[in-house]
Amino acid sequence: MRPAAWHPATYLQFADERSRPFVDLTSRVGASRPCRVVDLGCGPGQLTATLADRWPEAEIVGVDNSEEMISSARQYSSGGLSFSVADIRNWRPQEPVDVIISNAALQWVPEHRSLLPRLADGLAPDGWLAFQVPGNFGEPSHRLLRECAADPRFSGHCRDVEVPDASGPETYLADLVTLGFRVDAWETTYLHLLTGQDAVFRWISGTGARPVLQALPEPLRAEFEREYKELLNRAYPPRSYGTVLPFRRVFVVAQKVAEPAPDLSAA
Template sequence: MTSRHLEEHVMVVWDPRTYLQFADERSRPFADLLARVGAEDPAVVVDLGCGPGQLTATLAQRWPGADVLGVDSSPAMVDRAQEHAGPRLRFVSGDVRTWVPDAPVDVLVSNATLQWVPDHRALLPRLLAGVRPGGWLAFQVPGNFDEPSHALLHALAANPRYADATRDVARPSAAGPGDYLADLTALGCTVDAWETTYLHVLTGPDPVFRWISGTGARPVLQALDAPRRAAFEAEYRARLAAAYPPGPAGTVLPFRRVFVVARKTVAA
């Protein structure tokens, strides 16, 4: 789901409205991830990096007996998520790098968040420690950072016209499914890891720019002052339009994602 920015040097302000422009497309990986979580009647479910909360609300619908908590580091996202809050569903501010549950949870979900945490594989033991024996840790991260959408962004950001402002912005990254499988198997989990490339068919003007400006490009764009941002956006839009030309059905955006579902071993 949302790219909740956790970079240490430049704090990015996320905009739920921009992010939700493609809510349907962004919800598909969340549904595909949760379809492989076999928890039947969990008592406590946590969405770590919940964004605007609409997908967290589906967790309360799936598991009507669970208390569901959404955690996000963006105040704007948490404020927007409050519209979904209810007796069994609440939202709080928190940082994935330091968040610890009050007690072990039954299901811990993180959707399109960990890619913003440098060396996030080192966090997996701590995240798993917050899951009870027999419980579930499930997350998905983008795996499209070599695609033109990102390659063009970083090449342009490195241009001398912009480099002084963009040098310290967050740059997301992720490992492959085999890496996460090895990490969590070594921690004693039964692991299901896979990848999927979605072909999102987008419509309207500058659709790929509108998509990435709400997520991966936002730290770069926000780091620029108004005149340079306008120039950067104009050049970036043109490059994206050339890399992703419209077809008969619309503009196709290939988007690879990496999924991991791990069940924590029950102690003998």
């Protein structure tokens, strides 16, 4: 699959709405004074910077495979907060980490559930793994995107683009319990109230539709965008108070259960 570039300015158009799941996720992490924290898929870094406010004594590293995102994120570097370019699929900590966070990133990693054992191995005893992924891939925004991309006019360019995907909370719970975690898993559907023209298109063009749009050459891209916008505006009709975008997200916060100390009384 061909990776598409990220554009921080486009992504940050709806920064307030995109930040709320991060806050809801990290608020359930019970680590009090972690030494090492990693944010996998940190994006433009403004949310990672809030972790430095919460844990000022920790070494915090934001990791992303996008040069554009990390270039933007480095404006927040200071003290124990730093950023680096790396692919989540290949990332490994040099020493055990107390908290691993991943906010709306794992859905871009094919077969990302297979990474969970390695992430578990990278945690210190009693360490925390917290991640959030979209659970809305069956909604009109994505269904219409797939239908448009399958049109013969566009399909030849869209055949090998990245396709995000994720599982439900019960699946991740089972995975992590099996790995020896105490797990809190849930889902939430946010009702984002978006303003402005073609609001849902502007939202998804910075995330889910990004690979398809970048794969299309002009003038096909303009033709695709025009038709996709029309379909989105029918599926999510603008109201006098704005456009409502229902957005389901899946959350997992898990703490690694430290192995009990060996019983030496019988030795």
